[in-house]
Amino acid sequence: MNVFTEIRELVLEMLATLQADGVLPEGVPFDNVAVEPPRDAAHGDMATNAAMVLAKPAGKKPRDIAEALAAKLTADDRVTSAEVAGPGFLNLRLAPAIWQKVLRAALEAGDDFGRSAMGQGARVNVEYVSANPTGPLHVGHTRGAVFGDALASLLDFTGHQVTREYYINDGGAQVDVLARSVYLRYLEAHGQAVAFEDGTYPGDYLIATGQALKDKVGDAYVDQPEDVWLAEVREFSTDAMMDLIRADLKTLGVEMDVFYSEKSLYGTGRIEQALETLDAKGLIYEGVLEPPKGKKPEDWEPREQTLFKSTEHGDDVDRPVKKSDGNWTYFAPDIAYHFDKVSRGFDALIDVFGADHGGYVKRMKAAVSALSDGKVPLDIKLTQLVKLYKDGEPFKMSKRAGTFVTLRDVVDQVGSDVTRFVMLTRKNDAPLDFDFDKVLEQSKDNPVFYVQYANARVNSVLRKAREAGIDVTEATLGAADLDQLAHEAQISVAKKVAEWPRLVEIAGRTNEPHRVAFYLYDLASELHALWNRGHDEPSLRFLDDTDVAGTQAKIALARTVTVVISAGLGILGVTPAEEMR
Incomplete structure (x- = not known):
């Protein structure tokens, strides 16, 4: 039950009666009429901008429309008052029965309270993490993994069909570097002394992979030239790293539906097919790009390349897809990959990238727009950096990884639930400070604790009620006498519960799961x-x-809070706490 939708429908119905009465002219559009919480809760329960957005097309003063609308609305039992504010905003106060109706709906629906059909079954592909398969996931990947996974769950909750996808970047030179690094560990496993030169991966995580390679092939590759072992070691190493990455993701509660290999695009005609599709639209040509803006690099020289006319789809400059030497650019397989997604029939695409991919946004959006004739929107979400602190100092790199803090380092310190919640306490494009001490602190300043404590408190009340012999089954609470909930503090909780369905839809429309974390803190x-x-x-x-009926009503109110917390934490991928220890 979305009470904001219900009251908006009432407002639209009353506006239609004003048209029938001749107060408003026929044909005035109501599309921009909104009903939402007022900026100041002291002003009322809801506010509508109806008079403000209709004044110009209706040729009337906003206050005149607002006063006429107020008279209509207050004739409805659900509206106890409608006050005109400022130039023509209308603040509404609702009858207690409205909030009681919301509470009953929450108790009846359980974890499905707020679940929406807004998405109408649209198929959405959410691609996230997509780290190079060269080692364990680091803390930057952790934020992208949490954000992408929560976003996928949010879209599912709002009525979309979601596919979670990981793009394996196994087609570039970095995979050859991985193979050479594993080969060094392989030689090391045979007792040889090795040196890791610049450009190789020295992390201890490859020791086990080198040993596993020895176990598989024995000494077959020892002292052999690279052309003998590179291809097989590359495949073996990539598989080993993807097993490691899958295990890392599992510790965070992330499971993908699809792992898509970049390598599968090469030598299969898929890149050529994608570019032929663009060429057929007149968007591929041979040309020379202008030098980069600002200081021209010393080694820059004009070269004729195969270019994608991305400027016709919103990009700043056209982009090369094939180099002058005939090799594909990095952009070409990315175009082919997104063409594959479009061809699979998705209605919308979402890519979750690290902040360092900001320069890639316009060209990728241009490619998808061109490939789908503008029919498939692509939303690219950038996740900003995470700064880690412990004991007031920056958290040092992982010895195992060699150069960075891993996902495992973070989860091992604070657990999956805390990691996930904290990663969503800032909007994805805002930097995040992750302090290992503060995220475990039991205080109001720690949103993870504060939300979990609210859930645990209610569960404690339920246990104590049962111990006292009070019936607090779901059926009893659903039938409780909610008329007894008249205190302003109780009504305030009910109003916040009522905001949940609206909040979910807003978060789903904007692809912003952090809104759920913010809301849960406010509800708690x-x-x-x-x-x-x-x-x-x-x-x-x-x-x-001494007052069983009153107790049951108050516990019913508290129970709706845990209903919403459970649903919200479910979207975030966090397990609700039954008790605090």
């Missing part, structure tokens, strides 16, 4: 505030064995 704050009010006002305490 309302619950804690009500709980604390009970210290001074006994009537607000959840348990009163």
Whole structure:
């Protein structure tokens, strides 16, 4: 139940009656009429901009429209008052029955409360992580993994068919470097002294892979030239690293539906097919690019290349797809990969990239626009850097990884649930400070603890009620006398619960799962505030064995908070805490 949608429909119905009465002219569009929470909760429960957006097309003063609309709305039992504010905004106060109806809907729906059909079954491909298969995932990948996974769950919750996809970058030179690095560990496993030169991967994580290669082939590759072993060691090493990456993701609760290999694009005609599709649209040509803006590099010289006319689809400059030596650019297989996604029939594509890929956004959007004739939107979400701290100092790199802090390092320190929640406490394109001490702190300043504590508190009340012999089954709570919830602190909690369905749809439309984490903190704050009010006002305490009906009503309210927390944490990939230890 989305009470904001319900009241908006009421507003639209009353606007239609104003048209029938001749107050508003026929044909005035209502598309931009919104009903949302007021900026200041003291102004009311909801606010509508109807008079403001209709004044110009209707040729009337906003306040005149607002006053006429207010008279219509207050005739409905659901609206107790409608006050005109400022130049013509309309602030509404709703009857308690509205909030009671929301609470009953939440209790009946359980974890599905707020689940939306907004997506109408649209097929969405969410590609995330997609790290080079050259080693364990680092903390930057962790943020992208959490964000992408939560976004996929959010889209599922809002009625989309979601495919979680990982693009294996196994077609470039970095995989040859991996193979050479594993070969050194292989020689080391045979007792040889080796030196890791610049450009190789010295991390200890390859020791086991080198040993595994020895176990498989024995001494067959010892002291053999590269052309003998490179191809097979490359495949063996890539498979080993992908097993490592899958295991890393599993510790974070991330499981992909599809792993797509870049290598599968080469020598199969797929790159050529994608570029032929663009060529047929007149978007491929031979040309010479202008030098880069600013200072011209000393080694720059004009070269004729095969170019994609990406400027026709919103890019700043056209982009090369084939070098003057005939080799593909990095962009060419990426075009082919996205052409494959479009060909698989997805209605929308989402790519989650690290912040260092910001320069890639326009060209990739241009490619998808051209390949799909503008029918398949591509949204690219950039995840900013994560700075790690422990004991007030920057957290040092992992010896195992050699150069960076791994996903495993983070999860081993604080656990998957804390890692995931904290990674979503900032918008994806904002930098994030991750302090190992603070994220485990039991205080209001730690959103992970504060939300989990709210859930645990309610579960504690439920346990104590059962111990006192009070019936708090789901059926009983669903039938509780919610008319008893009249205190402003109780109504405040109910209002926050009522915001959940609207919040979910907004987050789903904007592809912003961090909104869920923010909301859960606010909801927990309302619950804690009500709980604390009970210290001074006994009537607000959840348990009163002298008033069973009142207790059941108050616990029903508390139970709706855990319903929403459970659903919200489910989207974030976090397990709700039954108790705090």
